[in-house]
Amino acid sequence: xxxxxxxxxxxxxxxxxxxxxxxxxxxxxxxxxxxxxxxxxxxxxxxxxxxxxxxxxxxxxxxxxxxxxxxxxxxxxxxxxxxxxxxxxxxxxxxxxxxxxxxxxxxxxxxxxxxxxxxxxxxxxxxxxxxxxxxxxxxxxxxxxxxxxxxxxx
Numbered sequence: 785x786x787x788x789x790x791x792x793x794x795x796x797x798x799x800x801x802x803x804x805x806x807x808x809x810x811x812x813x814x815x816x817x818x819x820x821x822x823x824x825x826x827x828x829x830x831x832x833x834x835x836x837x838x839x840x841x842x843x844x845x846x847x848x849x850x851x852x853x854x855x856x857x858x859x860x861x862x863x864x865x866x867x868x869x870x871x872x873x874x875x876x877x878x879x880x881x882x883x884x885x886x887x888x889x890x891x892x893x894x895x896x897x898x899x900x901x902x903x904x905x906x907x908x909x910x911x912x913x914x915x916x917x918x919x920x921x922x923x924x925x926x927x928x929x930x931x932x933x934x935x936x937x938x
Contacts, residue, residue, distance in 0.1 A: 823861035828868040874933040884908040891932040
């Protein structure tokens with residue numbers, strides 16, 4: 785990811801964090817990347833009872849105004865605001881606590897017992913380790929070693 789893209793993501797996150805907290809909405813993820821049809825700034829938002837179209841429209845309006853005033857992006861781009869979906873990513877420690885007892889897919893930075901991908905039932909967090917029930921056996925994974933984690937449907 786380019787330094788420019790990282791800067792845009794960081795600035796958008798800094799702007800949105802307090803605004804979304806007031807709206808009782810969580811910023812799940814910000815992506816800014818070049819795709820087939822050009823640059824896309826994609827925001828994933830959520831709340832305990834789910835987000836609706838009005839939430840997405842409100843956040844889109846606020847971000848559009850901010851980006852227009854700050855002039856952060858020098859080229860054309862598309863802005864997309866949506867829910868993270870049923871298979872949402874788990875990014876923060878709180879996510880692993882909030883979604884305990886749900887099925888998850890976890891990808892590790894390094895192999896653990898000969899594999900890097902684990903699917904199991906999330907048991908929560910203890911200290912800085914994620915607890916996962918895999919094949920009837922509890923396993924612990926340091927949060928810092930998790931590359932990607934998401935809820936899965938089964």
